[in-house]
Amino acid sequence: MFKLSRYLSPTLVYLCFITVVNASETMPIEDYESNVLIRIHGSNTVGARLVPSWAKDYLAALGMDNIQQRELDTKNEYAVEGNFKGQNYAIHIAAHGSSTGFKSLMSQQADIAMSSRQIKDKEVKALENVGDMRSFSSENVVAIDGLAVIIHPSNNVNTLSIKQIAELFSGNITNWAQLGGPNQEVSLYARDKNSGTWDTFKSLVLKKTGLKLSSEARRFESNDELSDLVAMDTGGIGFVGLASVRNAKALAVSDSGSAALTPAHLQVATEDYPLSRRLYLYFPEKPLNPRARDFIEFTQQQNSQLRVDDIGFVSLNPLISMDKEQQGPQVYRDLAELGDRLSINFRFDSGSAKLDNRAKRDIQRLVEFIQKPENKDKSIQLVGFGDMKQTQERAVLLSKLRANTIKSALHKKGVSSLAVAGFGAVKPVASQEAQGRTKNQRVEVWLLDKSNLEAAAELKKNTNHIELSDSRIAYF
Structure with a gap:
């Protein structure tokens, strides 16, 4: 009856079955002929095309037919509707700007807030009655955009x-x-x-x-x-x-x-582009509508992320880049010649060694990617970068520690990686002001074929120390 296997885990299939069957019992009915499953307010960037497309896919995954999108009386407001066993259901979307999404969460007029920026301190405080809006559960990066x-x-x-x-x-x-x-x-x-x-x-x-x-x-x-x-x-x-x-x-x-x-x-x-930004869906830790969690988890699935690319944003699915033109010290360029870069950069909470919320999900994405049969002959090379410290030696040390944080997280998932590399403050992608330093503190992911492991080992052996800016810097 339900065509969910393409999108959802068996547990979530069951949850979706229950939520749709019971929708008329638990969800309010608006003043037109649909039971509103989820109310999503906020960013026009996220809400103009991406979330409506996901809403159509979600209703289809729930086994609905006659799915359509129609404009409501107010500009930039939509209802995505579907029919199940003769009953109409809808997801309401109001795309008036990120701040309006958080205001709607505060007034309980929305179940999910769409945002093209991270939640502000004052919004976190205003919503503290429903939990920590910066927690891994509440803050969900769903796509990357370049401004x-x-x-x-x-x-x-x-x-x-x-x-x-x-x-x-x-x-x-x-x-x-x-x-x-x-x-x-x-x-x-x-x-x-x-x-x-x-x-x-x-x-x-x-x-x-x-x-x-x-x-x-x-x-x-x-x-x-x-x-x-x-x-x-x-x-x-x-x-x-x-x-x-x-x-x-x-x-x-x-x-x-x-x-x-x-x-x-x-x-x-990789968020190296100076005006790259994350697109978010925010969901209260203490939800009034648990069905909204199903929708957010749906957006994180690999097939749902393909929709991100279709719309014109950049998905979170790992992608191999064949671009060998790299800037940086010669040893970094030599390493790049031996491998292919993956479209994941791991970053950290500001001023912290803890993985940020995107990175926590990207760990699992990387695990699933490397475990695919076509990647069985590839090894992971983690390469750390950072911001300028008192000395380049300290910057290199900290960049290696960040790479080792990722190595340890992968190890806990049963995935091994090669000895890490750290390049300190070279190859910055942003200025050295506070926000820029957070962007510079990153770990790149490279994939090396088994046929190149011997050459990589020789490169590392010959690069115990390298002269850069009149200093002797250890990279490996």
Whole structure:
């Protein structure tokens, strides 16, 4: 009866069966002919296409038919509906911005909050009556997005630094000729104040430079609408989620001391791209609607993550990159020649050696990936990086300790890995301010074929110490 095996574990299949059968007994009925299974409010980035697509898949997994999405009376609000045994059921989605999702959780008008930024301290405090909203249970990274800075396709500017982007959006740079572009007045397009996209842009760009958004900027609730207008304006510049670049041109972006990167798949997946960000679903530790937990777990499944790529974001499914062009010290580039990089970067809670919530799930994803039959001849090489400390030697030591944290977590899952490598503060992906230091404190994952293990061992043997910046640094 239920076609759930493709998506869910046997336990969750049973839970879904029970929740749907009992839906009419436990869920409120809105003022139209559907029993509302889940109410999801918040980010327009997450809610415009991704969550509605998941909602359709979820209802299909529950055995429903006649599944459709219809707009409600308010703009950016939808009902995804399906029919089971003659009864209509729906998932309600209101995509008005990240902050509205948390407000709806506070007022118990939503079961799940969509967010394109991490929950704020004041929101955590306001919701403390339903548990710790930063816990592993409550905070769920469901996709990765690159905040794309977009311009008109005819504009010959290809790369901007974060400082230059801030100067543009603050109104300090008013003509593209000041940046080597056409003699064209700059026109600004920005998301509205409720948007998590706006919060992310403000945090990663404007606050970092101490500047404020120009009052001349036009503000939009919708990513897609903003992007389409920039694509028609030869002087236009805006910022949108990766899935909304559409017909505009996305720029390469650099941060202090880091190379300029485009919002390409690998750079976004590993969160090395300076304006990469996580997309979240938040769920109270003390839920009023436990069915919402089923939905969130559904979004984490491998098949559900394929939908993320379909929409235009970057999924959490591990992917092998064949790109051998790597920056960094020669020994790192030599190691890269022997292996393939995986699209997972492990990161840690700010100021802590503890894995963050994404990393905790990525451990299991890596375990499942390496245990696939096609990967039986591959070995895991963990490579640590960090931020600048008092000395490069200390930075290298701490980067190796982080890599060993991942090695230990994998070992507990029955997966072995090669001796770790640590490269300290070389190859930064962000500036050295607080938020940037957290991004720089990371562990890369490389896969080495068995045929290359002997060469890798010889490389490590010959690289007990290497001279860098007038210091003798141990990497392996």
